[in-house]
Amino acid sequence: MSDGRLLTTIGFDADDTLWQNEQFFRMTEKRFAELLADFAEPDHLSERLLEAERRNLGVYGFGIKGFTLSMIETAIQVTGGRVPAGVIEKILDAGREMLSHPVETLPHAREALERIAGSHRILLITKGDLFDQERKLAQSGLGELFDGVEIVSDKKRQTYERVFAEYGDGPERAMMVGNSLKSDVVPAIEAGGWGVHVPHELTWVLEHVEPPSGEPRFKAIEHLGELAGIVEEIG
Incomplete structure (x- = not known):
């Protein structure tokens, strides 16, 4: 040619x-906010998650796996290390759902x-x-x-x-x-x-x-x- x-x-x-693509991240972030509603306001949680994503790009790269790990990190931070294991499990489930979405x-x-x-x-x-x-x-x-x-x-x-x-x-x-x-x-x-x-x-x-x-x-x-x-x- x-x-x-x-x-x-x-x-x-x-x-x-x-x-x-992005719509599934937004849907999962909304679900994440619901899981952490007892610990942080949605806007504050969103800011903390974005900070974690920005900080972790050089380590995890772009994509769902890095996003999931950033959600877990943010959950640990906003709860002062007291995030229930059941919440971590639901975050992991949400990440797996994203990875299998049609x-x-x-x-x-x-x-x-x-x-x-x-x-x-x-x-x-x-x-x-x-x-x-x-x-x-x-x-x-x-x-x-x-x-x-x-x-x-x-x-x-x-x-x-x-x-x-x-x-x-x-x-x-x-x-x-x-x-x-x-x-x-x-x-x-x-x-x-x-x-x-x-x-x-x-x-x-x-x-x-x-x-x-x-x-x-x-x-x-x-x-x-x-x-x-x-x-x-x-x-």
């Missing part, structure tokens, strides 16, 4: 770009992939727990559409430089599509590629950054059904 086109390789984020693909996901799969290299570039992301990809039914799958510990400029050089013609001829400006769009542009933001109604607070509005390689669409037009426009 190294013809005269400007764009030959397109990477897709997975969670909240191709399938639902995959719900988002509108236009398959259509968008199929429309460009024949003319471009299609990659899945996602961060999170290896087993969980492999499970979701298999259940999504989208796996056969990708030319490559990269499950990484984090997404930075160097990540896109490496992946787009390995699978494509370098980041300058690549595009990254995702719901996170911080993880999907900004570092891909920093690497020299295009970044397409597809907003999701729920985005984790630690993924919030300002959009790179002045960047010529920044694009924003309302949903994946608009992606093929962007790809054709770039050429």
Whole structure:
């Protein structure tokens, strides 16, 4: 695919770009607040949990397992070490439920992939727990559409430089599509590629950054059904 086109390789984020993810974290956090209602107000508990998640990212990485461990840590802290064993058990049950929840693909996901799969290299570039992301990809039914799958510990400029050089013609001829400006769009542009933001109604607070509005390689669409037009426009 190294013809005269400007764009030959397109990477897709997975969670909240191709399938639902954040809504299950929000539902579990609400359940967590109910379990700890006798020890902390929901807003305070949410703040403490976010602090734990931020603190633990470098240790546990992204994903449900790290989230579950952060909930347990927060429960121990807000109860002064007196959290009942039954509460810990229910937190673990909630984490297991998240890890087995059926995959719900988002509108236009398959259509968008199929429309460009024949003319471009299609990659899945996602961060999170290896087993969980492999499970979701298999259940999504989208796996056969990708030319490559990269499950990484984090997404930075160097990540896109490496992946787009390995699978494509370098980041300058690549595009990254995702719901996170911080993880999907900004570092891909920093690497020299295009970044397409597809907003999701729920985005984790630690993924919030300002959009790179002045960047010529920044694009924003309302949903994946608009992606093929962007790809054709770039050429």
